[in-house]
Amino acid sequence: MDxxxxxxxxxxxxWRSFVSGNDQSLETLYRRYFDELYNYGNKWxxxxxxxQDSIQDLFVKLxxxxxxxxxxxxxxxxxxxxxxxxxxxxLKVNDRMKLMDEPKEHMFQVELCPEEQMIGxxxxxxxxxxxxxxxxxxxxxxxxxxxxxxQEGLSYPEIAEMLALSQKATYKLVARAIQTLxxxxxxxxxxxxxxxxx
Amino acid sequence: xxxSNEYYEHLSLEELVQDDFFITSVKQPNEKTKTFWAxxxxxxPQRKNDVDAAMQFVKSLEFxxxxxxxxxxxxxxxxxxxxxxxEPKVVSMINRKxxxxxxxxxxxxxxxxxxxxxxxxxxxxxFTAQYGEVKQxxxxxxxxxxxxxxxxxxxxxxxxxxxxxxxxxxxxxxFDVKHLHQEGNLVxxxxxxxxxxxxxxxxxxxxxxxxxxxKAETKVVLQTGKVRVDFKNKKSESMLMEPGDLVKYNQSxxxxxxxxxxxxxxxxxxxxxxxLNNTSVQDxxxxxxxxxxxxxxxxxxxxxxxxxxxxxxxxxxxxENEQTxxxxxxxxxxxxxxxxxxxLYIK
Numbered sequence: 001m002d003x004x005x006x007x008x009x010x011x012x013x014x015w016r017s018f019v020s021g022n023d024q025s026l027e028t029l030y031r032r033y034f035d036e037l038y039n040y041g042n043k044w045x046x047x048x049x050x051x052q053d054s055i056q057d058l059f060v061k062l063x064x065x066x067x068x069x070x071x072x073x074x075x076x077x078x079x080x081x082x083x084x085x086x087x088x089x090x091l092k093v094n095d096r097m098k099l100m101d102e103p104k105e106h107m108f109q110v111e112l113c114p115e116e117q118m119i120g121x122x123x124x125x126x127x128x129x130x131x132x133x134x135x136x137x138x139x140x141x142x143x144x145x146x147x148x149x150x151q152e153g154l155s156y157p158e159i160a161e162m163l164a165l166s167q168k169a170t171y172k173l174v175a176r177a178i179q180t181l182x183x184x185x186x187x188x189x190x191x192x193x194x195x196x197x198x
Numbered sequence: 199x200x201x202s203n204e205y206y207e208h209l210s211l212e213e214l215v216q217d218d219f220f221i222t223s224v225k226q227p228n229e230k231t232k233t234f235w236a237x238x239x240x241x242x243p244q245r246k247n248d249v250d251a252a253m254q255f256v257k258s259l260e261f262x263x264x265x266x267x268x269x270x271x272x273x274x275x276x277x278x279x280x281x282x283x284x285e286p287k288v289v290s291m292i293n294r295k296x297x298x299x300x301x302x303x304x305x306x307x308x309x310x311x312x313x314x315x316x317x318x319x320x321x322x323x324x325f326t327a328q329y330g331e332v333k334q335x336x337x338x339x340x341x342x343x344x345x346x347x348x349x350x351x352x353x354x355x356x357x358x359x360x361x362x363x364x365x366x367x368x369x370x371x372x373f374d375v376k377h378l379h380q381e382g383n384l385v386x387x388x389x390x391x392x393x394x395x396x397x398x399x400x401x402x403x404x405x406x407x408x409x410x411x412x413k414a415e416t417k418v419v420l421q422t423g424k425v426r427v428d429f430k431n432k433k434s435e436s437m438l439m440e441p442g443d444l445v446k447y448n449q450s451x452x453x454x455x456x457x458x459x460x461x462x463x464x465x466x467x468x469x470x471x472x473x474l475n476n477t478s479v480q481d482x483x484x485x486x487x488x489x490x491x492x493x494x495x496x497x498x499x500x501x502x503x504x505x506x507x508x509x510x511x512x513x514x515x516x517x518e519n520e521q522t523x524x525x526x527x528x529x530x531x532x533x534x535x536x537x538x539x540x541x542l543y544i545k
Binding site (some may be wrong): 010023025027028030031032034035038039042043048051052055056059061063064128131147148149150151153154156171174175178179181182 | 211212214216218221222225228255256258259261263264265266267272274275277278281282323325334335336338340355444521
């Protein structure tokens with residue numbers, strides 16, 4: 001969850017070893033983050049082949065520029081951030097080709113998981129359904145902030161830097177998104193979420 | 199890490215939902231977070247409703263995963279290393295054809311339904327060694343696995359602290375497992391390391407060992423430390439192994455055999471070598487089939503029982519280059535080896 005979790009030290013070690021010439025360390029990181037990068041990229045691009053191209057570009061770039069790389073505080077954040085700018089470039093090129101025939105709001109599209117293993121299923125399913133609808137009413141920027149916070153577990157400072165916002169504005173952005181979601185889902189009956197204690 | 203109970207007493211539901219420690223407590227609960235929140239609601243029972251609601255809310259914010267097609271991860275890495283080795287060049291996007299977008303869109307739709315099914319799988323990492331490859335990987339806990347050719351290892355992407363470590367193997371691998379416990383006593387769940395292979399589970403007690411499941415036989419060879427082997431078939435009793443032990447399980451006859459073996463030649467493949475130590479031609483052929491993916495046909499079955507060794511000593515043949523291997527076999531067995539597609543004929 002927290003991008004500064006227990007992987008961090010080990011990943012900086014891998015990074016250091018990659019920078020000093022060991023490709024296998026980068027491969028380990030690639031394998032660790034492939035699914036996450038793919039998922040994030042495809043949320044923007046909605047195009048498997050472009051998403052794969054973006055991942056390829058990212059890692060080729062890392063390998064070619066390795067001598068200029070420094071050791072990031074969080075490898076995961078560094079990868080996500082570099083990847084995001086590649087993905088957005090791809091998106092621009094792609095949009096030019098498609099003659100902008102798709103509205104911008106469709107960018108960064110997320111869906112919620114069908115929740116199958118919860119207790120008190122009826123209420124939970126209802127909340128899930130309401131949330132899914134509510135999420136579509138967020139702005140793309142809010143959607144991305146919520147995704148980075150709750151899915152990728154980035155910290156507020158990290159999200160702020162990534163979206164080029166102040167930390168305060170980022171916190172507000174997430175807060176407003178949460179408010180919107182809460183208002184829409186307010187009528188959902190609450191159940192005891194026992195898993196936090198047991 | 200966590201703030202004090204007093205800090206959380208005054209947070210609104212919305213603030214709670216956005217709090218980093220709270221989010222972690224819901225998405226990755228552990229003993230510490232559970233104890234903290236159980237204590238919190240005991241101290242402030244009036245906040246219990248809000249905590250429950252916030253929890254349910256955060257729990258529901260679970261996004262659907264977009265998952266790449268199978269095999270893409272492997273192929274893409276090969277493409278990356280190949281491209282990085284060449285000079286940079288500019289690729290024009292104009293070359294892409296429009297119909298590709300249509301195809302991509304259809305694939306996209308399929309993904310939405312496939313993603314559902316793959317959610318479970320997406321939290322797993324698969325590591326594959328192709329024919330002719332030997333690969334080494336470091337698991338999230340720093341244990342090192344050497345994966346032999348034509349083998350696959352799967353494990354959960356995220357290894358949470360305090361959880362049993364588990365991997366699933368098809369093919370053959372050598373494990374060098376990192377000790378998490380000090381005195382050889384298992385105290386916590388997280389000290390356990392399980393390898394699921396074929397019809398058995400190897401439980402590691404801090405150790406290095408070789409596991410293979412090829413065709414109908416699953417074999418475990420222990421080099422150092424201690425492991426316990428459990429069988430899915432309840433009739434076979436669990437076995438404790440000592441270094442140098444080989445445990446064989448035949449999946450069709452369900453028979454278990456334990457014997458002493460030479461651990462060095464068992465793991466010679468790690469160095470891409472085949473060790474000849476009075477090795478039967480049948481074993482060499484098995485090794486060729488497993489490592490290079492050929493189907494081998496022998497004109498005269500009598501040669502299968504012949505054994506190869508060089509004047510009492512053990513000899514190693516490199517598996518790096520299949521042509522050299524075949525030439526050595528031709529000379530030493532006085533046969534002719536011909537290749538046709540994926541089949542190797544020995545005459």
